[in-house]
Amino acid sequence: MDEAPARFTIVPDDYHVPYAGTAGDGRRFFLSDELFVPGGSAYVGVFLWKADGTFDEVRVDEVVRPAGLPPGQAAPADADQLVAARLAQLGDYVLEPIEVEPFTKTVRGVTFGFAVTQFEGMYSINVEPGDFIAYYAPWDGLEYDT
Template sequence: MSSGPPRRLAIDHDDYHAEHVGRTADGRQFFLTRPFDPGTHEGNDGQEFVALFLFDADGCFLEAKIDAFGPRETMDRAAAKAAYDGRLRELGDVTFTRIEIEPFAVERFGTTIGLIPRAPDDDDDRWWVTIEPGDYMAFTEPWDSGDYDT
């Protein structure tokens, strides 16, 4: 049985989905990532995004800067890479390191985007926090482990 959703969760820097997490020179925490809507709903072709999530030094959510690029099959990959690289550059001097941040959700482009808590389905299940859309990173207790499932 799980104790409930986290107030904060840790994400350790790695060479995969958490390649660009860390702190800016002024102490803010950041997470640059590529959420995606796989387009599994009727009439939905999906959507690829570049998302920069910013948090204060204590891990409180500040803002989300999100760019949309349309379905993976037809997106302009060069434009998506340029947006990703530009978001990283706009942070200035950064240190790639572990971050400890709060879950959050924002609505953009008709999609809920963020680190979203998911309640257990039953008493034997546990709380999860997943990156949405795309559910490509999933966190569970212990919330301070810094690890995630893909």
């Protein structure tokens, strides 16, 4: 059996994690336009941690979910201008691996964040809402399941 992680690493990539790194003010960030409630709303979310990796805040905007997607499938929202605006709010950011703590925060009745879950003795960290990314031990962010 493994242990629930106190920290994990998020590594930016060209797939589901295009925006992770350090904001101009030193905070760590993860931005996604693939957050969704199955069969419901879609969101653009910016998750922010203090420079030491402890949770700071979540900023979310409800957006239109692309038409024709199966209920459990993640896909980028049609929100390029909103993503650009949220990135601009980060100042001179750097895309780079970040080490942060998992957290969840409920906003308008929807849970957002990186939820620690356990199944058959194995821990994972799932991006919420939508559960479209799952990180596993060794928590280095280099591989994840979608």
